[in-house]
Amino acid sequence: xxxxxxxxxxxxxxxxxxxxxxxxxxxxxxxxxxxxxxxxxxxxxxxxxxxxxxxxxxxxxxxxxxxxxxxxxxxxxxxxxxxxxxxxxxxxxxxxxxxxxxxxxxxxxxxxxxxxxxxxxxxxxxxxxxxxxxxxxxxxxxxxxxxxxxxxxxxxxxxxxxxxxxxxxxxxxxxxxxxxxxxxxxxxxxxxxxxxxxxxxxxxxxxxxxxxxxxxxxxxxxxxxxxxxxxxxxxxxxxxxxxxxxxxxxxxxxxxxxxxxxxxxxxxxxxxxxxxxxxxxxxxxxxxxxxxxxxxxxxxxxxxxxxxxxxxxxxxxxxxxxxxxxxxxxxxxxxxxxxxxxxxxxx
Ligand SMILES: Nc1ncnc2c1ncn2[C@@H]1O[C@H](COP(=O)(O)OP(=O)(O)OP(=O)(O)O)[C@@H](O)[C@H]1O
Ligand SMILES: [Mg+2]
Numbered sequence: 001x002x003x004x005x006x007x008x009x010x011x012x013x014x015x016x017x018x019x020x021x022x023x024x025x026x027x028x029x030x031x032x033x034x035x036x037x038x039x040x041x042x043x044x045x046x047x048x049x050x051x052x053x054x055x056x057x058x059x060x061x062x063x064x065x066x067x068x069x070x071x072x073x074x075x076x077x078x079x080x081x082x083x084x085x086x087x088x089x090x091x092x093x094x095x096x097x098x099x100x101x102x103x104x105x106x107x108x109x110x111x112x113x114x115x116x117x118x119x120x121x122x123x124x125x126x127x128x129x130x131x132x133x134x135x136x137x138x139x140x141x142x143x144x145x146x147x148x149x150x151x152x153x154x155x156x157x158x159x160x161x162x163x164x165x166x167x168x169x170x171x172x173x174x175x176x177x178x179x180x181x182x183x184x185x186x187x188x189x190x191x192x193x194x195x196x197x198x199x200x201x202x203x204x205x206x207x208x209x210x211x212x213x214x215x216x217x218x219x220x221x222x223x224x225x226x227x228x229x230x231x232x233x234x235x236x237x238x239x240x241x242x243x244x245x246x247x248x249x250x251x252x253x254x255x256x257x258x259x260x261x262x263x264x265x266x267x268x269x270x271x272x273x274x275x276x277x278x279x280x281x282x283x284x285x286x287x288x289x290x291x292x293x294x295x296x297x298x299x300x301x302x303x304x305x306x307x308x309x310x311x312x313x314x315x316x317x318x319x320x321x322x323x324x325x326x327x328x329x330x331x332x333x334x335x336x337x338x339x340x341x342x343x344x345x346x347x
Contacts, residue, residue: 008036
């Protein structure tokens, strides 16, 4: 078996959020017990709705924030948090590409300077000629003309800006890219161009990617492995084809339906809103929105367990047939009814 290049081990992040001048801070578990492992040269796609904890995981993997529990390991070594990084060289190996590169790209710098900046900070190429060669090489890798180096980022299209952000991320020859919603701000045809570029770069440079998106179609196109995040926890993790052809968690199925992959399955698309993270539901956090929810789901949180098909899933009903579920529900209704009767009789 391959040893993973990068992995998250029981990763968790809890925030304590101010709730008013004289009120105690409220606890918010943004990420909890997240485990995944990514083999070299592959993409792990992390998908979930807004607020599910995707960017928090990105920040933990990048070492921008300190995890409350667990750790991130790369090639068997713990990835240090930026604040107390004893070996900045290590950080060069993991680079981010964010959703809105407008904020990341300084409008006062021209493109050449933006791409060159990491080389200066890390003192990689000592003279201007070497740096300028590297900038031209990077521009060509991301499909931009060398003349682009003189342009200012404020004068670029969204797609061009994202190409510049990718070139900058590649400047230091990273092994891992953490891509947080890299195409969400782009129109559909530009999205496709950038995703194809990322695929091409990945195979040319043997990059390992952690790709974050709320859009299952983007994740399905890019990833070898998919992790589905709900309220800070992974609810299903597995190989892309297993997840696409035979998703087991009702949340995964709903995400697939909303991306039109499974419109016909009959489970429907997502219903209702994500509950408040300050007051998560009892039992399975998905139960208030789940078409299969039964009494057990309201009281007992399902563990993320391995199933016979090799994926992991956190649902009491995973790999239970729908007719069995109907039978279970039926039995449960009878039990609840008879319990009610007994109660009434006693009263
Ligand atoms: N610095 C912080 N302090 C307090 N709470 C935070 C902080 N950062 C994130 N959160 C909370 O943690 C939860 C997860 O947020 P996160 O930004 O990771 O979600 P996301 O999946 O990236 O959402 P989106 O798709 O909207 O970007 C949210 O409830 C958010 O409000
Ligand atoms: Mg986010």
